Amino acid sequence: MGSVLIRRGAEADLFLDEWYGHRVIRKVRTPRSYRHPKLDAEIRAARTIREASVLVDAKRAGVPAPLVLFMNTKEAELIIQYIEGERLKELIEDHAIDVRREFARVGYLVAKLHRAGIVHGDITTSNLIRRKDGGLILLDFGLAGYSVRDEDRAVDIHLLKESLLSAHPEAAEEALDAFLGAYSRSMGREWGAIQMRLKEIEMRGRYARLG
Amino acid sequence: MLILGIESTAHTFGASVVEISPEGYEGRILSDVKDVYRAPEGYGIHPREASRHHAECAARVVRDALEASHVTMNELDAIAYSMGPGLGPCLRVGATVARALAVHFNLPLVPVNHAIGHIELGCLLTGARDPIVLLVSGGHTTITAFAGGRWRIFGETLDMSIGQLLDRFGRETGLTVPEQAGFGGPKIEEYALRSNNYIPLPYTVKGNDVSFSGILTSAKRLYREGARLEDLCYSLQETAYAMLAEVVERALAFTGRRELLLVGGVAANKRLRSMLDEVVGRYNATSYLVPVGYSGDCGAQIAWTGGLAFRAGVRVRVEASFVRQSWRMDRVPIPWRPLKS
Numbered sequence: 408m409g410s411v412l413i414r415r416g417a418e419a420d421l422f423l424d425e426w427y428g429h430r431v432i433r434k435v436r437t438p439r440s441y442r443h444p445k446l447d448a449e450i451r452a453a454r455t456i457r458e459a460s461v462l463v464d465a466k467r468a469g470v471p472a473p474l475v476l477f478m479n480t481k482e483a484e485l486i487i488q489y490i491e492g493e494r495l496k497e498l499i500e501d502h503a504i505d506v507r508r509e510f511a512r513v514g515y516l517v518a519k520l521h522r523a524g525i526v527h528g529d530i531t532t533s534n535l536i537r538r539k540d541g542g543l544i545l546l547d548f549g550l551a552g553y554s555v556r557d558e559d560r561a562v563d564i565h566l567l568k569e570s571l572l573s574a575h576p577e578a579a580e581e582a583l584d585a586f587l588g589a590y591s592r593s594m595g596r597e598w599g600a601i602q603m604r605l606k607e608i609e610m611r612g613r614y615a616r617l618g
Numbered sequence: 619m620l621i622l623g624i625e626s627t628a629h630t631f632g633a634s635v636v637e638i639s640p641e642g643y644e645g646r647i648l649s650d651v652k653d654v655y656r657a658p659e660g661y662g663i664h665p666r667e668a669s670r671h672h673a674e675c676a677a678r679v680v681r682d683a684l685e686a687s688h689v690t691m692n693e694l695d696a697i698a699y700s701m702g703p704g705l706g707p708c709l710r711v712g713a714t715v716a717r718a719l720a721v722h723f724n725l726p727l728v729p730v731n732h733a734i735g736h737i738e739l740g741c742l743l744t745g746a747r748d749p750i751v752l753l754v755s756g757g758h759t760t761i762t763a764f765a766g767g768r769w770r771i772f773g774e775t776l777d778m779s780i781g782q783l784l785d786r787f788g789r790e791t792g793l794t795v796p797e798q799a800g801f802g803g804p805k806i807e808e809y810a811l812r813s814n815n816y817i818p819l820p821y822t823v824k825g826n827d828v829s830f831s832g833i834l835t836s837a838k839r840l841y842r843e844g845a846r847l848e849d850l851c852y853s854l855q856e857t858a859y860a861m862l863a864e865v866v867e868r869a870l871a872f873t874g875r876r877e878l879l880l881v882g883g884v885a886a887n888k889r890l891r892s893m894l895d896e897v898v899g900r901y902n903a904t905s906y907l908v909p910v911g912y913s914g915d916c917g918a919q920i921a922w923t924g925g926l927a928f929r930a931g932v933r934v935r936v937e938a939s940f941v942r943q944s945w946r947m948d949r950v951p952i953p954w955r956p957l958k959s
Contacts, residue, residue, distance in 0.1 A: 416871060417864075417868040417870070417871035417872070418867075418868075439860075439863075439867075439897075440896055441860065441863055441893045441894075441896040441897055442856070442860045442863075443816045443856045443860070445816045445818070446816060446818070446821065446856060446857065446860060449818065449821075450821060528825065550825070562825065
């Protein structure tokens, strides 16, 4: 099996590949000709390192995420474990899951991530995988970073909310209710401030996705 | 239909007569006259002084715009004015002039959002129909696209605009041009051409937003420490523009749009223009760059957008024609979009 390009994103190209007998995702932050070469190399390397670092710390905190297998900062390349399963996106569309139960699990998962001092930056139903054994895995930490700010945590929740409302309008209410219930319970005393920030963000009326 | 547009949000007082076809996105700029306030060397715009300038030149500018267009007040269908956003004293001059003309000649008054003016004029002049818009000026730095009835903000600056970054750095280093209202952009662009030595400056993109205060602080400090000004100008442009280019890339990727429109005063910058030309290549998209002569503030942006609004039934009673110093573009309903094929 050779290298297969599966996605050309705004920041990186994703390849399905084989690596010492493992099925992997090879993520390459490709150079941009319009950036000065020094700036370009610095940005790509720094972000590669940050993504690897965040993935490792997330796993250490007990958040289900793919393993980082290899990193090449010069080429801004990451070799990440390939996760076999189905995206929540399709599972919701096919009515193949108990939305309430799964999103409660997502709520606990995101709370665990936030309590570990990490924010994901792009939580969508395309980035949540359900394995055959029922395990839930969070993917794509390309926009993730270290933060304990209420604002950044609220943005995480807001992005998930937006993605649910636009991609799964009928299931959104139930999913969000379950998510927020579990998340708020998990975050305990910290939830109040995050909730306030969430309301502010909503009032601002910004669209993260204009699709 | 014939529309007189009056622009007075900041340093520029402009008047323009535009002809808009009764249907469809078609129009012609019949005249566009302006007079720009000159700040004293080393100073930025002073709202009261600028408003004084506008009050002094208003009558002449409007008269010249009418003469150049060969249109008389009685032939006009409406008067459009920049209701905001902008500097209060400056806005009030334009609004006063517009109200006076509307009352005296019994013409409808149409309020226009200045930022949307840039966008719609850009679309008219370039042919872009449904673009990702990068609006870069002293007053704005936003990445916008039309969705759900409004021009939505995909990303924006978290602190100062790119124009303010250029002006402030220009002022600190003596690179402003009084004849060009104290702008830093043109001289910074000139100096940048004399270097390709990149000095690392803070590169700050947070999600879909950008922040320039790090670059400004760093560049000012490096200047005081003796870094070569040409190198700093070069590095400042490369860093700040690359940040904007990155958010533009994200917008193109996420929304799937295939058009990129560049508007606003800073759209005149050649480096930014060439950079965005390169960005779109990766997405099989087309870049539409507003003609340099219409990138800055002008009456035409108000007249054209006023025409679109007027055709769609937008009016304001003189008694209610206040100005709005803050007026986010995503608060403005846009009844003339989406454009019919």
